Amino acid sequence: MLSVKKFEVNMFAENTFIVFDVLSREAAVIDAGMLYDDEWQDFSDYVEKGHLKIKYLLNTHLHIDHLFGVAEAVRRYGVGLSASSADSILSDRVEQQAAMFGIRRKMEQIKIEHPLADGDEIRLGNSTLKVIATPGHSLGGICFYSADDGLLFSGDSLFQTGIGRTDLPGGDYATLIHSITDRLLTLPDDTKVLPGHGPSTTIAQERQYNPFL
16 A cells, blocks of 8 residues: 655645555655755655655656756665656756756756656555656656556646646647547546646546646
8 A cells, every 4th residue: 555745845836745655664756856955854854754765766757846856865865766768858958957947056967777668667565656658748758657546646747627838848739638638537537646736636537627638
């Protein structure tokens, strides 16, 4: 059984998640966006008090707001970044990404240590997250799905009554709509969707109420 904790972080109100297997305490960090000291303190306290073992650093995609905490997380927890290699063009250009949004702080280079592809499985104790490729918001956009727990970490592909931007480098509207309708809306109705920004939703709610779909 998986448990999830959400942290809303940085100036983009990005959702960083810790998902962990309740019995083994093995954990994955999804989209580490912690930027400020207080955000890191809250995050670290939760890991320590929960006796969590960070086994994976996972990213749904590599836009700047989902990258702020990755380099520090690699140092703290000794695990490399797992993400789609199709987004390496973004991780190679973190400084340019920061400049696009007027961010003046120094950004460390991010390297994908463990490339992920559609259908890959990530084990946390006796629990599994499956990789679902959902390009469109970025070239290498992916989601993480637990069938047993009915959870979908959708990154910036699917939001509550919204979808991700497609006007950033690597974005394509038709590709994103195809990814959502063919790969995500086919999941069970009661699947809980945990997006990269904003509140959670369900597949049934988005199928019925999302104006983009």
